[in-house]
Amino acid sequence: MDSIIPQLLTGLAGASSLFLVASGLTIIFGVTRIVNFSHGSLMMLGAYIGWSILTRLPRDPEWFVLGIIATVLATALIGVLLEMVVLRRVYRAPELFQLLATFGVVLILQDVTLWIWGPVELPLPRSRWLRGFVEIAGNRFPFYDLILIFVGPVVLGLLWLVMNRTRWGTLVRAATLDREMVAALGVDQRLLFTSVFALGAGLAGLGGVLSLPNSSANLHIDLSVITDAFVVVVVGGLGSLPGAFVASLLIGILQAFGIVLVPKITLVLVFLVMAVVLVFRPNGLMGRPQAEAREATVAAPVVRAAPRELRILGGIALLLAVAAPFFVGDYYLTVLTDACVAIVFAASLHFMMGPGGMASFGHAAWFGIGAYGAGLLAQWLGAPMPIGLLAAPISAGIVAALFGWFVVRLSGVYLSMLTLAFAQIVWAISFQWVEVTGGDNGLLGLWPPEWARDPSVYYWMALILSVAVALLLRRALYAPYGYALRAARDSVTRAQSIGLDVARLRMVALIIAGAACGLSGALFAYAKGGVFPTYISIPHSVEALLMVLLGGLQTMTGPIIGALVYTGLADILMRSTDLWRLVLGTVIVLLVVAFPEGIAGAARRLWLRGREA
Amino acid sequence: MSVLVVQGLSKSFGGVQAVGDVSFAVAPGEMLALIGPNGAGKTTCFNMVGGQLRPDAGSVMLDGKPITGLGPRAIARHGVGRTFQITATFGSMTVRENVQMALLSHRQQIWQFWRPVAGRYVDEADALLARVGLEAQANRATGVLAYGDLKRLELAIALGNEPRLLLMDEPTAGMAPAERVGLMKLTRRLATERGVAVLFTEHDMDVVFDVSDRILVLNRGVLIAEGNGAAIRANPAVREIYLGTGATSGGH
Numbered sequence: 001m002d003s004i005i006p007q008l009l010t011g012l013a014g015a016s017s018l019f020l021v022a023s024g025l026t027i028i029f030g031v032t033r034i035v036n037f038s039h040g041s042l043m044m045l046g047a048y049i050g051w052s053i054l055t056r057l058p059r060d061p062e063w064f065v066l067g068i069i070a071t072v073l074a075t076a077l078i079g080v081l082l083e084m085v086v087l088r089r090v091y092r093a094p095e096l097f098q099l100l101a102t103f104g105v106v107l108i109l110q111d112v113t114l115w116i117w118g119p120v121e122l123p124l125p126r127s128r129w130l131r132g133f134v135e136i137a138g139n140r141f142p143f144y145d146l147i148l149i150f151v152g153p154v155v156l157g158l159l160w161l162v163m164n165r166t167r168w169g170t171l172v173r174a175a176t177l178d179r180e181m182v183a184a185l186g187v188d189q190r191l192l193f194t195s196v197f198a199l200g201a202g203l204a205g206l207g208g209v210l211s212l213p214n215s216s217a218n219l220h221i222d223l224s225v226i227t228d229a230f231v232v233v234v235v236g237g238l239g240s241l242p243g244a245f246v247a248s249l250l251i252g253i254l255q256a257f258g259i260v261l262v263p264k265i266t267l268v269l270v271f272l273v274m275a276v277v278l279v280f281r282p283n284g285l286m287g288r289p290q291a292e293a294r295e296a297t298v299a300a301p302v303v304r305a306a307p308r309e310l311r312i313l314g315g316i317a318l319l320l321a322v323a324a325p326f327f328v329g330d331y332y333l334t335v336l337t338d339a340c341v342a343i344v345f346a347a348s349l350h351f352m353m354g355p356g357g358m359a360s361f362g363h364a365a366w367f368g369i370g371a372y373g374a375g376l377l378a379q380w381l382g383a384p385m386p387i388g389l390l391a392a393p394i395s396a397g398i399v400a401a402l403f404g405w406f407v408v409r410l411s412g413v414y415l416s417m418l419t420l421a422f423a424q425i426v427w428a429i430s431f432q433w434v435e436v437t438g439g440d441n442g443l444l445g446l447w448p449p450e451w452a453r454d455p456s457v458y459y460w461m462a463l464i465l466s467v468a469v470a471l472l473l474r475r476a477l478y479a480p481y482g483y484a485l486r487a488a489r490d491s492v493t494r495a496q497s498i499g500l501d502v503a504r505l506r507m508v509a510l511i512i513a514g515a516a517c518g519l520s521g522a523l524f525a526y527a528k529g530g531v532f533p534t535y536i537s538i539p540h541s542v543e544a545l546l547m548v549l550l551g552g553l554q555t556m557t558g559p560i561i562g563a564l565v566y567t568g569l570a571d572i573l574m575r576s577t578d579l580w581r582l583v584l585g586t587v588i589v590l591l592v593v594a595f596p597e598g599i600a601g602a603a604r605r606l607w608l609r610g611r612e613a
Numbered sequence: 614m615s616v617l618v619v620q621g622l623s624k625s626f627g628g629v630q631a632v633g634d635v636s637f638a639v640a641p642g643e644m645l646a647l648i649g650p651n652g653a654g655k656t657t658c659f660n661m662v663g664g665q666l667r668p669d670a671g672s673v674m675l676d677g678k679p680i681t682g683l684g685p686r687a688i689a690r691h692g693v694g695r696t697f698q699i700t701a702t703f704g705s706m707t708v709r710e711n712v713q714m715a716l717l718s719h720r721q722q723i724w725q726f727w728r729p730v731a732g733r734y735v736d737e738a739d740a741l742l743a744r745v746g747l748e749a750q751a752n753r754a755t756g757v758l759a760y761g762d763l764k765r766l767e768l769a770i771a772l773g774n775e776p777r778l779l780l781m782d783e784p785t786a787g788m789a790p791a792e793r794v795g796l797m798k799l800t801r802r803l804a805t806e807r808g809v810a811v812l813f814t815e816h817d818m819d820v821v822f823d824v825s826d827r828i829l830v831l832n833r834g835v836l837i838a839e840g841n842g843a844a845i846r847a848n849p850a851v852r853e854i855y856l857g858t859g860a861t862s863g864g865h
Contacts, residue, residue, distance in 0.1 A: 302754040303705050305731075478729045480717045487703045487714050494701035497663075498715045498774055499689040500723065554705075 006139045007256050013145040015252025016152030020207030021225055022232035022244040023159060024200035030176035030239030031196045034087060034098045035413060038105035040226030041113075042082075042201045046075045046208025047217040048113055051122045054212065059127035071209040072202045079201020083194050086589055091193070093596035095413075096359055100549050101592040103542050106222060107585030114219060115579070123216040130213050144213050151210065155203070156245050163241065172196060176239045223538055227424055231270060234417045235277050237287020246285055267428035271421040275406060278418055282410050303355075303486070305478070306557055307607070314557070321463055325456035333455045335571050337527050340462035342563035344520035346547035347470045350559035352513035353548060355477055356506060357489030359416045362423025363517060363544040368536035370396045370518025372430060375443040375531040385448050389465075389522050396518025397511050404510040408503045420541070427536040442532035446525055462523050469516050474556050476512070485509050550591065552601030614677070615640050616777050616810035617662070622671035624657050631657040632834045634671070639778065641808040644801060646821045648814070649831035650854065655814045656782065658831065662812065663695055663780050664688040676777060694771030694809075698783040700763040702755050708766055709751040712738040715773025741769045745799060761792040768800065772807075779804070781813035785820055793817055797824040822846070 025039045050071040057063040082105060090101045132143035163169035171192055175182045183189050208221070232251055236243030251270055258266035283289055306314075324336055349363045373395035374388030383391070407418050430437045437443065452458050476482050488495040488502040495502055525531045534540065543566065551562025569587065573580035595602040615638035622635045632654040639645045647655050660666040662673055664685040673681045675691050689695070703711050716734040717723055742748045745765040750758065758766065764784065771779055784800070785793035801824045804811045815821050821828060822842040830838040830851050838848045845851055 302707055302756070304707075475729075476726045478731070479727055480723050480725045480730055480733075482726075483706070483710065483714055483730045484718070484723045486705055490703040490705050491701040493685075493697060494703065494770070496685040497689050497695040497697075497701075498718045498770060499686055500718055501686060505723075 005137050006141060007260055008253065009136070009141055009145060009149065011253035011256030012152075012249070013148040013252075014255055015248045016148045016150075017207055017211055018228060018232050018248035018252050019152045019245055020155060020203050020210065021229045022236070022248055023155065023241055024203035024207075025229050026233045026236065026239055026241060026244045027159075027172065027196060027203075028200040029233065031172055031179070032087070032091065032193050033095070033179065034091075034102065035095070035416075036200070037099060037102040037226060038082070038109065038222075039200070039204055039229060040222035040224070041106050041109040042075055042079060042204035043208040043211075043225050044113060044217070044219070044221040045078060045109065046071055046205030047212055047221055048117050048122070048208075049074050049205070050209030050212055051124055051217045052117075054124060054209070059125075061129055064127075064130075068206065068209050072205045075205025075208070076198040076202035079197045079204075080194055082201070083197035086593075087197070088190070088193070089593045090596070093592060096353075096545070096549055096553075097592045097596050100545065101589050103546075104585040104588030104592070106226075107581040107588070109585075110219065110222065111579050111582035111585070115582075117217070119219065121216045121218040124212040126213055148210065152245070152248070155206075156241065159241055168195070227420070227538065228270075230417055230420060231274050233284075234414060234421075235274050235284055237281075237284030238413060240284065240286040240288075243284055243286030264432050265428075267432070268425050271425045271428075274421050275418065278410060278414060279406055282414060284414075303554065303556070306555070310557065318467065322460075325459060330455055333459050334527070335567065337455070337459045337462050338524075338571075339564055339567040340459070340466040341520045341524045341527070342547060342567045343466045343560050344469050344516055344523070345544050346551070346559035346563040346566075347473050348513045348516035348520065349544045350548045350551075350553065350556075351473050351477070351516070352509045354553040354558070355482055355486045355489060356509040356513070358506060358510065359419075359545075360513075360541070361416045361420035361538075361545070362541050363419070363513075364536045364538075364540040365419070365423035365426045366396045366400060366514040366517035367521035367524070367540070367544075368423075368426055368430060368531075368533075369399050369514075370521030371525040371531040371535050372437065372443070372521075373518065374522035375446050375525055376436070378446055379443055385452065385526055388446075388526070389519065392518040392522030393515035394518075396521070397515035400511045400514025401507070403514075404507040408506045408510070420538070423536055423538070423541055427533055430533040430536055437531075437533075440533065442530050444530045446531060447529050448526050458527060462527070465519065465523060469519065470560060473512070473516065477556060481505075481508070546588065552595075552604075554601050555604055558601065616676060617812065618674040619662065620672050620674075622658065622661055622673070623669045624654075624661060624666060625669055630834050632661070632668075632831075635831070635834075635836050636671075637829055637836070637839070639810040639812055641777075641810055642805050643827065644804055644811040644813070644825045646813055646815055646825035646828045647831065648816075648818075648821055648828060652833075653831040654834040655831055657834075659780060659782055659812075659814060663693065689774065692775070692777040694774050694776030694779045696764065696767040696771055696779075696781045696784055698786055700760070700767055702763060702766055702770070704756050706755060707751070708747060708753055708755055708758065709735065709738050709742065711755055711766060712741050712769050712773050715770045719774045738773070741772055742766075744772070744803065745769045761788050761796070764788065764796055765799070768796075768803070772803065776809060779809050779811045779813075781811065783815060784813055785815065785817055790817075790819075793820050794823060800824070 021039065021043050025036060028034060028036050028039070050067065053070050054064065054067040057067050086101055086105060087098070090098050130144050133140040134143050134146060163173055171182065171187055175192060228251070232244055232247045235250065236245070236247030250273065254270060254273060255266060258269045262269065277285060321336070325333060328336070345367060349360060352358045353360060370392035374392045377383035377388055377391050403422055407415050410418060431439060447453065448458055452461055484500050485505050488500055488505050492502055521535060547562040547566045548559050549562070550565055551558030551560065570584070573583050577583060617639040619638070620636045622632055623630070624632045635658060637645070647658060649655050657666065661668045664683050664687065667682045672679060675693065678691070680688055680691055703714060706714070710730065713730055713734055716737055717730070739748060739751055742751050745768050747762060747765055747769065750762065755766065781800070785796055788796065797820050800811060803809065825842065827839065827841055828845045829836060830845060832854050837854070838845060838851045840848070
């Protein structure tokens with residue numbers, strides 16, 4: 001009984017911080033329909049800017065408040081800048097490209113922050129009043145946490161007033177319900193979007209600076225916060241402020257008690273709650289079904305077999321790839337092997353995302369399951385590599401079937417977010433179940449057998465497998481099954497009215513994509529000699545997205561080109577500059593602005609110029 | 614024997630009765646028009662037959678078999694073809710491929726992962742396209758078709774399923790007047806040739822009186838008249854609520 005009240009209060013304080021970030025994210029999504037990956041980065045900037053301001057001010061409470069206000073204004077300004085320079089140019093691009101652009105911003109801001117403030121964590125020296133305690137029910141409770149508990153509801157109240165009592169708030173609510181209608185009524189969308197972004201960024205900044213006294217400004221804030229914020233926003237219902245509040249209370253309290261009761265599976269617990277909520281309420285606790293976007297009816301270009309010229313080009317590339325071990329050194333052979341893995345990784349994601357219409361933010365989950373499947377078999381049963389390579393796609397496929405049972409009914413962003421959540425669960429298991437997975441140290445000593453240990457031989461094997469998988473996937477896409485999958489993506493109503501089972505088609509796509517991706521994971525594991533939790537990290541999932549979107553969704557060659565370009569680009573960048581994130585992020589943003597249909601898509605458009613699709 | 618028999622169909626939305634105790638039947642080769650002012654319950658009726666809505670009461674029989682409350686996919690499998698008020702086609706495919714999909718689905722050949730779609734049922738697909746006058750466009754992208762052509766493509770797709778019953782929701786909405794009559798005359802011919810029963814809703818009274826064999830008039834969810842064009846024109850109740858002063862008219 002003793003520990004309940006303090007835990008509850010800790011949970012409430014955590015819920016407040018969550019709400020500050022999630023409310024900004026949900027408002028921005030509601031109006032602009034952009035899933036802003038860089039929202040966590042804005043919070044991180046808030047923490048750093050807050051640190052810089054607060055350490056220069058006197059330590060009295062009134063200066064503390066003043067510093068917070070200055071920080072909020074500064075982050076809001078950065079938000080405005082971000083909206084005007086980057087996002088404004090991609091509103092017309094497909095949803096996923098917007099996401100990609102915001103991830104480019106994440107990378108840029110990471111390096112900018114590192115460059116300005118350095119790699120060391122920056123704790124805020126706490127003055128006396130910040131360290132105080134209050135006695136509640138016989139327990140000493142930090143005074144600052146009590147302040148935090150009040151901030152959440154106060155901000156919710158203020159937002160409610162703004163949303164319901166001002167003309168601007170009415171416009172925001174109207175745009176959340178039906179953006180096109182608001183535009184048709186002659187509302188200046190640019191101003192609305194920019195101001196909404198400023199508000200959202202300001203809230204993120206507030207969350208960042210308020211987190212300082214309890215933790216520190218560090219470079220990990222961005223990705224850890226964005227995951228939590230996604231969970232809260234999805235559980236609450238996209239675009240719903242009260243939903244975000246209720247969900248942050250739920251998640252905050254769950255986390256506070258989880259740490260005490262079941263410390264090992266807290267992360268899993270949070271994501272399980274999210275999964276359960278979405279299964280019973282597919283639009284979140286307080287969300288409503290999204291108004292169908294009218295622009296989306298613009299038809300996707302017709303998928304046709306590649307022209308002869310491209311086949312010849314592909315043939316030449318394949319010949320060069322086969323001959324590569326004779327004229328490149330060991331280092332490049334490793335890069336080429338990575339490229340083979342990347343091709344399967346990207347092609348499998350493309351399968352479910354392009355023709356299947358199911359975007360995945362957590363594709364690395366299948367990669368990791370395949371790798372751990374092979375690794376665990378080798379570790380516990382001493383299974384040889386061929387068995388491992390066979391077990392990887394099977395295990396990933398089975399898990400994909402179980403997962404698919406939950407998610408095929410969900411649509412659009414919710415499905416994508418659940419894939420992210422699922423990947424985080426898998427990551428948490430690999431990271432926290434040390435006895436089985438080795439935790440952070442991973443599974444080591446996973447080397448190919450004698451006959452495949454030569455880098456050339458392993459490369460050839462990887463090449464054969466990746467080309468075979470890519471061709472098989474392509475074959476399936478041109479067969480009735482692949483057409484039916486695409487039909488279900490193009491028009492669910494029409495697909496059903498000719499008797500197609502949309503849910504089953506999607507489920508099978510998920511299993512195929514998961515299995516193929518699992519194989520790439522095992523290939524990678526044997527090439528590197530081990531399996532590590534980083535295989536399942538968010539950045540790795542985003543890599544898959546990057547490859548597919550770089551190449552473009554509408555062509556079958558897209559993911560292959562994307563995988564090659566990305567692998568090459570990443571390799572060159574990482575060796576030539578310390579600021580590779582900055583460069584990569586900038587390249588991504590520029591690419592999205594310049595080629596919203598991907599590299600292969602743009603090439604296709606140029607090729608088709610003057611001819612009909 | 615009738616293809617479709619609907620008995621005592623009812624549906625309420627939150628206490629408001631949208632459709633109350635509606636019964637009718639459609640014979641093979643017959644074109645039955647469902648008309649009524651806006652809000653009369655036409656679309657609700659339609660969606661209950663097509664499986665988009667589950668009726669509160671009543672039954673829907675297709676060829677003597679109950680299909681009440683089944684989903685749209687199951688109903689399609691029982692031999693019901695559909696066209697939609699806002700056309701629904703597969704935008705990333707060519708015109709021919711759209712029809713090929715319907716043929717492949719009807720022949721239960723969807724779950725094949727090896728043999729390519731290209732080259733399968735091309736002759737059948739082209740024959741159906743020729744039937745609706747789209748043979749010259751077979752290789753074009755669906756996305757570049759004119760609206761009237763999309764409507765005709767929908768008809769070809771629906772026929773690919775060899776339906777016993779064709780449900781057409783506002784088949785001529787958004788079309789130029791000249792095209793409207795053309796499309797419905799085509800439907801008329803196809804219905805007669807193949808013995809397909811056609812149930813359609815329509816706002817254009819010229820079209821309705823021109824092509825339908827029988828007309829059902831709904832008002833406030835209740836069937837108020839049934840008969841051929843002449844009988845409906847002469848019906849005083851219909852004149853009053855529908856064709857009357859124009860104050861309540863949903864037509865043209």
